[in-house]
Amino acid sequence: MSLFFRRVLLQSNFPFKHVGSTQCNFSHTSLRLDKPAVTSDTESKKPDNPLNVLHGGRNHKVDNLEKRFLVWSGKYKRMEDVPPTVSQETMEKARNKARIKISNYMMVGTILACVIFVYSGKQAAKRGESVTKMNLDWHQEVNKAEAETK
Structure with missing residues (x-):
């Protein structure tokens, strides 16, 4: 994952949070959800x-x-x-x-x-x-x- 996309994911309103090292080696980097995908019926519709x-x-x-x-x-x-x-x-x-x-x-x-x-x-x-x-x-x-x- 490039530095640009990492900044976009970290600074935007995506419900993802960067978990892992901040070095250039991204082999241990993963994305996890902060919020559930659907929290209520109104969001699913x-x-x-x-x-x-x-x-x-x-x-x-x-x-x-x-x-x-x-x-x-x-x-x-x-x-x-x-x-x-x-x-x-x-x-x-x-x-x-x-x-x-x-x-x-x-x-x-x-x-x-x-x-x-x-x-x-x-x-x-x-x-x-x-x-x-x-x-x-x-x-x-x-x-x-x-x-x-x-």
């Missing part, structure tokens, strides 16, 4: 997918808003179908889909608002209303009010 194990498995507790995101993104059909915990990767995908949908709706809403304001501005221009005229009228009223108070 880990997901089969190794990617879920790497990403923490089903460790994200889902609140009511996140359940709505999961349903809205199409992962589940109804809010009752959403389990109390899901994987972090699933939750991130649902958040990203919801974020994209919300931004698309906001873009459409912004475009509609722009069209409505352009239309109302053209109608105001036909009536002879303008921001400059409104500003001049307001200044005249303020100047009259100041002249009367003096």
Whole structure:
């Protein structure tokens, strides 16, 4: 066993502990388990997918808003179908889909608002209303009010 792998095993969170000499002769070196392989039923029921194990498995507790995101993104059909915990990767995908949908709706809403304001501005221009005229009228009223108070 090389020095690198020995350091990795000793400094990592592996449940193994190095037993034996610290010299370069590893003929008497062995590995022993500090903890039993399976301590309870919950640990033995880990997901089969190794990617879920790497990403923490089903460790994200889902609140009511996140359940709505999961349903809205199409992962589940109804809010009752959403389990109390899901994987972090699933939750991130649902958040990203919801974020994209919300931004698309906001873009459409912004475009509609722009069209409505352009239309109302053209109608105001036909009536002879303008921001400059409104500003001049307001200044005249303020100047009259100041002249009367003096």
